[in-house]
Amino acid sequence: MMSSPTEQLEELFSLVTAADKYASISPDLIREIGAKELAKRRNLKEAVKETRNKLHQVGSAYQEKPIPYSAWLDELKDLPNDLHDEQVKTTLKRQMSMHASTAERLSILPHVFNDALGSIAPLHSILDLACGLNPLCLPWMPAAAEVEYTACDIYADMTGYLNHYFEHFKINGSAFVCDLTQTIPQNSVQVALLLKTIPCLDQVDKNAAKHLLAALKAKYILVSFPAHSLGGKSKGMLQNYETRFNQLTEGESWKITKMDFTGELAFMIEK
Numbered sequence: 001m002m003s004s005p006t007e008q009l010e011e012l013f014s015l016v017t018a019a020d021k022y023a024s025i026s027p028d029l030i031r032e033i034g035a036k037e038l039a040k041r042r043n044l045k046e047a048v049k050e051t052r053n054k055l056h057q058v059g060s061a062y063q064e065k066p067i068p069y070s071a072w073l074d075e076l077k078d079l080p081n082d083l084h085d086e087q088v089k090t091t092l093k094r095q096m097s098m099h100a101s102t103a104e105r106l107s108i109l110p111h112v113f114n115d116a117l118g119s120i121a122p123l124h125s126i127l128d129l130a131c132g133l134n135p136l137c138l139p140w141m142p143a144a145a146e147v148e149y150t151a152c153d154i155y156a157d158m159t160g161y162l163n164h165y166f167e168h169f170k171i172n173g174s175a176f177v178c179d180l181t182q183t184i185p186q187n188s189v190q191v192a193l194l195l196k197t198i199p200c201l202d203q204v205d206k207n208a209a210k211h212l213l214a215a216l217k218a219k220y221i222l223v224s225f226p227a228h229s230l231g232g233k234s235k236g237m238l239q240n241y242e243t244r245f246n247q248l249t250e251g252e253s254w255k256i257t258k259m260d261f262t263g264e265l266a267f268m269i270e271k
Protein backbone atom coordinates (compact mmCIF):
# COMPACT_ATOMS: atom_id res chain seq x y z
CA MET A 1 0.00 0.00 0.00
CA MET A 2 1.27 3.54 -0.84
CA SER A 3 2.12 5.58 2.25
CA SER A 4 0.35 8.92 2.78
CA PRO A 5 2.24 12.25 2.35
CA THR A 6 2.39 12.60 6.17
CA GLU A 7 3.85 9.10 6.56
CA GLN A 8 6.38 9.77 3.80
CA LEU A 9 7.45 13.02 5.47
CA GLU A 10 7.93 11.24 8.81
CA GLU A 11 9.95 8.52 7.11
CA LEU A 12 12.11 11.17 5.43
CA PHE A 13 12.54 12.93 8.80
CA SER A 14 13.78 9.72 10.49
CA LEU A 15 16.16 8.93 7.64
CA VAL A 16 17.61 12.46 7.53
CA THR A 17 18.09 12.75 11.30
CA ALA A 18 19.69 9.28 11.54
CA ALA A 19 22.93 11.05 10.54
CA ASP A 20 24.54 12.79 13.57
CA LYS A 21 25.30 15.81 11.40
CA TYR A 22 21.59 16.62 11.02
CA ALA A 23 20.21 15.26 14.30
CA SER A 24 20.32 18.62 16.15
CA ILE A 25 18.73 20.71 13.41
CA SER A 26 15.30 22.32 13.90
CA PRO A 27 12.63 19.70 13.06
CA ASP A 28 10.52 22.52 11.54
CA LEU A 29 13.24 23.32 9.01
CA ILE A 30 13.87 19.64 8.16
CA ARG A 31 10.15 19.04 7.58
CA GLU A 32 9.78 22.24 5.54
CA ILE A 33 12.65 21.36 3.20
CA GLY A 34 11.64 17.68 3.21
CA ALA A 35 8.04 18.37 2.15
CA LYS A 36 9.21 20.52 -0.77
CA GLU A 37 11.73 17.89 -1.88
CA LEU A 38 9.14 15.07 -1.65
CA ALA A 39 6.91 17.08 -3.98
CA LYS A 40 9.76 17.70 -6.44
CA ARG A 41 11.72 14.43 -6.53
CA ARG A 42 10.93 11.05 -8.08
CA ASN A 43 11.17 9.01 -4.86
CA LEU A 44 11.89 9.06 -1.14
CA LYS A 45 15.58 8.23 -1.57
CA GLU A 46 16.17 11.24 -3.84
CA ALA A 47 14.14 13.53 -1.55
CA VAL A 48 16.24 12.42 1.47
CA LYS A 49 19.46 13.09 -0.44
CA GLU A 50 18.35 16.56 -1.58
CA THR A 51 17.06 17.47 1.90
CA ARG A 52 20.45 16.56 3.36
CA ASN A 53 22.21 18.60 0.63
CA LYS A 54 20.18 21.67 1.41
CA LEU A 55 20.67 21.30 5.19
CA HIS A 56 24.38 21.02 4.50
CA GLN A 57 24.39 24.22 2.44
CA VAL A 58 22.50 26.30 5.02
CA GLY A 59 24.03 24.87 8.19
CA SER A 60 26.55 22.04 8.32
CA ALA A 61 28.85 23.58 5.69
CA TYR A 62 29.85 26.19 8.31
CA GLN A 63 30.88 23.44 10.75
CA GLU A 64 33.64 21.59 8.97
CA LYS A 65 34.28 19.39 12.02
CA PRO A 66 31.71 18.43 14.68
CA ILE A 67 31.78 21.10 17.41
CA PRO A 68 32.81 19.45 20.73
CA TYR A 69 30.16 21.12 22.93
CA SER A 70 30.50 18.68 25.84
CA ALA A 71 34.28 19.31 26.03
CA TRP A 72 33.54 23.06 25.83
CA LEU A 73 31.16 22.75 28.77
CA ASP A 74 33.94 21.23 30.89
CA GLU A 75 36.25 24.01 29.75
CA LEU A 76 33.64 26.63 30.66
CA LYS A 77 33.39 25.34 34.24
CA ASP A 78 37.12 26.04 34.78
CA LEU A 79 37.01 29.60 33.45
CA PRO A 80 36.66 32.71 35.63
CA ASN A 81 33.24 34.30 35.15
CA ASP A 82 34.60 37.64 33.94
CA LEU A 83 33.90 37.98 30.21
CA HIS A 84 36.78 40.44 29.83
CA ASP A 85 39.43 38.20 31.39
CA GLU A 86 42.24 37.51 28.87
CA GLN A 87 42.07 33.70 29.35
CA VAL A 88 38.32 33.84 28.70
CA LYS A 89 38.76 35.92 25.54
CA THR A 90 41.45 33.53 24.23
CA THR A 91 39.14 30.55 24.84
CA LEU A 92 36.17 32.25 23.16
CA LYS A 93 38.28 33.08 20.09
CA ARG A 94 39.43 29.47 19.84
CA GLN A 95 35.82 28.28 20.08
CA MET A 96 34.67 30.77 17.44
CA SER A 97 37.29 29.42 15.04
CA MET A 98 35.19 26.19 14.82
CA HIS A 99 32.36 27.94 12.92
CA ALA A 100 33.41 29.23 9.49
CA SER A 101 31.34 32.36 9.83
CA THR A 102 32.78 33.63 13.12
CA ALA A 103 36.23 32.31 12.15
CA GLU A 104 36.22 34.83 9.28
CA ARG A 105 35.53 37.65 11.73
CA LEU A 106 38.34 36.90 14.20
CA SER A 107 41.00 39.17 12.68
CA ILE A 108 38.67 42.20 12.72
CA LEU A 109 37.05 41.42 16.06
CA PRO A 110 38.77 44.24 17.99
CA HIS A 111 37.09 46.97 15.93
CA VAL A 112 34.31 45.55 13.76
CA PHE A 113 31.41 45.87 16.20
CA ASN A 114 32.56 49.28 17.42
CA ASP A 115 32.74 50.48 13.82
CA ALA A 116 29.26 49.19 13.00
CA LEU A 117 27.39 49.75 16.26
CA GLY A 118 29.42 52.43 18.10
CA SER A 119 27.00 55.19 17.05
CA ILE A 120 24.10 53.53 18.93
CA ALA A 121 26.17 52.36 21.92
CA PRO A 122 25.84 51.32 24.64
CA LEU A 123 23.72 48.45 23.36
CA HIS A 124 21.06 47.46 25.87
CA SER A 125 19.18 44.76 23.97
CA ILE A 126 20.39 42.57 21.12
CA LEU A 127 18.51 39.95 19.10
CA ASP A 128 21.09 37.83 17.27
CA LEU A 129 19.26 35.99 14.46
CA ALA A 130 20.75 32.82 12.95
CA CYS A 131 23.50 33.57 15.42
CA GLY A 132 26.00 30.75 14.87
CA LEU A 133 28.68 31.33 17.52
CA ASN A 134 28.43 35.12 17.20
CA PRO A 135 27.13 35.61 20.80
CA LEU A 136 30.68 34.67 21.89
CA CYS A 137 31.72 38.04 20.37
CA LEU A 138 29.94 39.89 23.21
CA PRO A 139 33.18 40.98 24.96
CA TRP A 140 34.10 42.84 21.75
CA MET A 141 30.72 44.57 21.34
CA PRO A 142 29.97 48.08 22.66
CA ALA A 143 27.32 46.68 25.02
CA ALA A 144 26.01 47.86 28.38
CA ALA A 145 27.01 45.63 31.32
CA GLU A 146 23.40 44.52 31.82
CA VAL A 147 22.66 44.01 28.10
CA GLU A 148 19.81 41.62 27.30
CA TYR A 149 21.04 39.18 24.65
CA THR A 150 18.60 36.92 22.78
CA ALA A 151 19.93 34.52 20.17
CA CYS A 152 18.53 31.87 17.87
CA ASP A 153 19.73 29.38 15.30
CA ILE A 154 18.57 26.05 13.86
CA TYR A 155 20.89 23.92 16.04
CA ALA A 156 19.71 22.63 19.43
CA ASP A 157 23.25 21.65 20.54
CA MET A 158 24.55 25.15 19.69
CA THR A 159 21.74 27.04 21.45
CA GLY A 160 22.11 24.65 24.41
CA TYR A 161 25.79 25.56 24.74
CA LEU A 162 25.04 29.29 24.35
CA ASN A 163 22.61 29.08 27.28
CA HIS A 164 25.39 27.60 29.46
CA TYR A 165 27.72 30.38 28.26
CA PHE A 166 25.14 33.05 29.23
CA GLU A 167 24.65 31.42 32.61
CA HIS A 168 28.36 31.04 33.38
CA PHE A 169 29.11 34.69 32.62
CA LYS A 170 25.91 35.91 34.30
CA ILE A 171 24.71 37.46 31.04
CA ASN A 172 21.01 38.31 30.86
CA GLY A 173 20.68 36.10 27.80
CA SER A 174 18.80 33.24 26.25
CA ALA A 175 19.16 31.16 23.12
CA PHE A 176 16.57 29.03 21.37
CA VAL A 177 16.01 26.96 18.25
CA CYS A 178 14.14 28.78 15.50
CA ASP A 179 13.66 28.32 11.77
CA LEU A 180 13.48 31.92 10.61
CA THR A 181 11.71 30.96 7.39
CA GLN A 182 8.68 29.97 9.51
CA THR A 183 8.94 31.78 12.84
CA ILE A 184 9.88 35.39 13.51
CA PRO A 185 10.93 36.22 17.08
CA GLN A 186 8.72 38.98 18.42
CA ASN A 187 11.00 40.42 21.12
CA SER A 188 11.15 44.23 21.15
CA VAL A 189 14.84 45.12 20.98
CA GLN A 190 17.17 48.00 20.31
CA VAL A 191 19.15 46.12 17.66
CA ALA A 192 18.70 42.90 15.70
CA LEU A 193 21.70 41.31 14.00
CA LEU A 194 21.09 39.42 10.77
CA LEU A 195 24.64 38.66 9.81
CA LYS A 196 25.51 36.73 6.64
CA THR A 197 22.21 34.82 6.78
CA ILE A 198 19.91 36.14 4.05
CA PRO A 199 21.53 33.87 1.40
CA CYS A 200 20.72 30.83 3.63
CA LEU A 201 17.08 31.90 4.01
CA ASP A 202 16.81 32.56 0.26
CA GLN A 203 17.83 28.96 -0.42
CA VAL A 204 14.77 27.68 1.43
CA ASP A 205 12.16 30.38 0.81
CA LYS A 206 12.70 33.47 -1.35
CA ASN A 207 9.98 35.41 0.52
CA ALA A 208 11.25 34.74 4.04
CA ALA A 209 13.82 37.55 4.33
CA LYS A 210 11.38 40.29 3.28
CA HIS A 211 8.79 39.11 5.82
CA LEU A 212 11.46 38.85 8.48
CA LEU A 213 12.82 42.39 7.99
CA ALA A 214 9.31 43.83 7.99
CA ALA A 215 8.07 41.92 11.05
CA LEU A 216 11.05 42.35 13.39
CA LYS A 217 10.34 44.58 16.39
CA ALA A 218 13.79 46.18 16.40
CA LYS A 219 14.69 49.87 16.26
CA TYR A 220 17.82 49.01 14.28
CA ILE A 221 18.66 45.97 12.15
CA LEU A 222 22.28 45.35 11.18
CA VAL A 223 22.22 43.20 8.04
CA SER A 224 25.32 41.76 6.41
CA PHE A 225 26.21 39.57 3.46
CA PRO A 226 29.40 37.55 2.99
CA ALA A 227 31.97 39.09 0.66
CA HIS A 228 32.97 35.66 -0.63
CA SER A 229 31.62 32.11 -0.66
CA LEU A 230 32.85 29.38 1.73
CA GLY A 231 34.99 28.15 -1.16
CA GLY A 232 36.65 31.59 -1.43
CA LYS A 233 35.00 32.80 -4.65
CA SER A 234 33.91 36.45 -4.66
CA LYS A 235 33.31 37.41 -8.31
CA GLY A 236 30.17 39.54 -8.65
CA MET A 237 28.92 38.59 -5.19
CA LEU A 238 28.94 42.03 -3.61
CA GLN A 239 27.03 43.55 -6.51
CA ASN A 240 24.46 40.72 -6.47
CA TYR A 241 23.94 40.99 -2.72
CA GLU A 242 23.59 44.76 -2.85
CA THR A 243 20.89 44.33 -5.53
CA ARG A 244 19.20 41.70 -3.35
CA PHE A 245 19.26 43.98 -0.31
CA ASN A 246 17.74 46.82 -2.37
CA GLN A 247 14.91 44.49 -3.48
CA LEU A 248 14.25 43.48 0.12
CA THR A 249 13.96 47.04 1.36
CA GLU A 250 12.19 48.54 -1.66
CA GLY A 251 9.05 50.47 -0.75
CA GLU A 252 9.95 50.73 2.95
CA SER A 253 10.43 54.15 4.52
CA TRP A 254 13.45 53.04 6.57
CA LYS A 255 16.68 54.98 6.95
CA ILE A 256 19.44 52.82 5.48
CA THR A 257 23.16 53.33 5.95
CA LYS A 258 25.76 51.25 4.15
CA MET A 259 28.28 50.27 6.80
CA ASP A 260 31.98 49.69 7.01
CA PHE A 261 32.07 46.08 8.22
CA THR A 262 35.35 44.79 6.78
CA GLY A 263 35.02 41.50 4.91
CA GLU A 264 31.22 41.72 4.83
CA LEU A 265 28.80 43.94 2.95
CA ALA A 266 26.73 45.54 5.71
CA PHE A 267 23.75 47.86 6.05
CA MET A 268 22.16 49.42 9.08
CA ILE A 269 18.39 49.77 8.89
CA GLU A 270 16.72 52.25 11.21
CA LYS A 271 13.02 51.50 11.34
Ligand SMILES: C[S@@+](CC[C@H](N)C(=O)[O-])C[C@H]1O[C@@H](n2cnc3c(N)ncnc32)[C@H](O)[C@@H]1O
Pocket: 029, 058, 059, 062, 101, 102, 129, 130, 131, 132, 133, 134, 152, 153, 154, 155, 178, 179, 180, 181, 194, 195, 196, 197, 200, 201, 204
Ligand atom coordinates in the same frame (compact mmCIF):
# COMPACT_ATOMS: atom_id res chain seq x y z
C1 LIG B 1 26.69 32.24 7.47
S1 LIG B 1 26.18 31.64 9.02
C2 LIG B 1 26.11 33.15 9.95
C3 LIG B 1 26.22 32.95 11.44
C4 LIG B 1 26.29 34.26 12.26
N1 LIG B 1 25.15 35.10 12.01
C5 LIG B 1 27.56 34.99 11.94
O1 LIG B 1 27.52 36.00 11.20
O2 LIG B 1 28.62 34.58 12.41
C6 LIG B 1 24.50 31.28 8.77
C7 LIG B 1 23.78 30.79 10.00
O3 LIG B 1 22.41 30.68 9.71
C8 LIG B 1 21.88 29.54 10.36
N2 LIG B 1 20.64 29.23 9.62
C9 LIG B 1 20.52 28.69 8.39
N3 LIG B 1 19.23 28.58 8.03
C10 LIG B 1 18.50 29.10 9.05
C11 LIG B 1 17.09 29.27 9.27
N4 LIG B 1 16.19 28.87 8.37
N5 LIG B 1 16.69 29.81 10.44
C12 LIG B 1 17.60 30.21 11.38
N6 LIG B 1 18.94 30.07 11.22
C13 LIG B 1 19.39 29.53 10.06
C14 LIG B 1 23.01 28.53 10.25
O4 LIG B 1 22.92 27.48 11.18
C15 LIG B 1 24.24 29.43 10.48
O5 LIG B 1 24.59 29.50 11.84
